[in-house]
Amino acid sequence: SQQPLGECLDAAVKVALEAGKIIREALRIEKRVQTKSSAADLVTETDRLVENLIISTLSEKFPSHRFIGEESVADGEKCFLTDDPTWIIDPIDGTCNFVHGAPVVAVSIGLSVKKELELGVIYSCVEEKLYTGRKGHGAFCNGQKLQASNQTDLSKALILTELGSIRDPVAVKKLFNNMERLLKVPAHGIRIIGSAALDLCHVAAGDVDAFYQFGLHCWDMAAAAVIVREAGGIMMDTTGESLDLMSRRVVAAGTSEMAHKICKELQPVVYERDDST
Ligand code: LIP
Numbered sequence: 001s002q003q004p005l006g007e008c009l010d011a012a013v014k015v016a017l018e019a020g021k022i023i024r025e026a027l028r029i030e031k032r033v034q035t036k037s038s039a040a041d042l043v044t045e046t047d048r049l050v051e052n053l054i055i056s057t058l059s060e061k062f063p064s065h066r067f068i069g070e071e072s073v074a075d076g077e078k079c080f081l082t083d084d085p086t087w088i089i090d091p092i093d094g095t096c097n098f099v100h101g102a103p104v105v106a107v108s109i110g111l112s113v114k115k116e117l118e119l120g121v122i123y124s125c126v127e128e129k130l131y132t133g134r135k136g137h138g139a140f141c142n143g144q145k146l147q148a149s150n151q152t153d154l155s156k157a158l159i160l161t162e163l164g165s166i167r168d169p170v171a172v173k174k175l176f177n178n179m180e181r182l183l184k185v186p187a188h189g190i191r192i193i194g195s196a197a198l199d200l201c202h203v204a205a206g207d208v209d210a211f212y213q214f215g216l217h218c219w220d221m222a223a224a225a226v227i228v229r230e231a232g233g234i235m236m237d238t239t240g241e242s243l244d245l246m247s248r249r250v251v252a253a254g255t256s257e258m259a260h261k262i263c264k265e266l267q268p269v270v271y272e273r274d275d276s277t
Contacts, residue, residue, distance in 0.1 A: 006134075012087075017130070019091065023046060027105070043071060043095065050091035062085065065086065067087050069087075089108065096194060104126075104195050119223075120133045120222065122200075133223075133226040133227035133229070135229075136230075139226070149209045149255070153258075161178075163175055164214070174214075181267070196211075199211040199213075209254055212250065237249055238268065249268075
């Protein structure tokens, strides 16, 4: 049975706020930390607890829906989209910040229907900012409508990026080469805050002009893609082609001119696709 999307959005908001409260209360408490794909790819009990809360809550309400969750995939679940409604969940985006008690953390919940991203909810739970977007209905932060930047000049851009968790020296060198190329344009600035989902919310809000990253995952960008697009911004592949959610690459900006100019400066860093297994 197909539930109306408004009902899906309400349910996602409700569970994101609940999840955010748990994360906020756990932020300053000592955690048991485990590593996943690399020494800098971290998971805590709170990531798992929150993912289980979100999946059990939504699956009870929408029994026919499917789920892609960061920690479920880490534990061996498959990561691919079908035409079925599929929730794409990052219980804590910014886990490394969370582990250190740094307050830049968010819950990210997106919904894909027939392989189209329909809605996104991102809750920045320490500053209590709730970002929402629904295709065709706009994007909002705490009820206020979002509008992305109209900047087209790369030499006037403030850009966000992330380093990701790969520590292979060749890949690390490429990450810095890309920043060097953008600084030589010269862009106004490059910032790193530790949460790709929140970087994308800053693009949607027009706080910054653009964001790019190699190595992020579908759950870092699914919800944000709806929010950025509904704020008038653009999300694309680093090749300049249309966004491929499973590709581990993204460029987002307020204007497509800006996004294309960034794509031209970037040298690819190759990661294994999310749907490769
Ligand atoms: C992480 C993002 C981080 C990005 C990493 C990773 P996690 O997600 O928040 O900004 O650089 O590639 O995806 O593991 O904290 O959910």
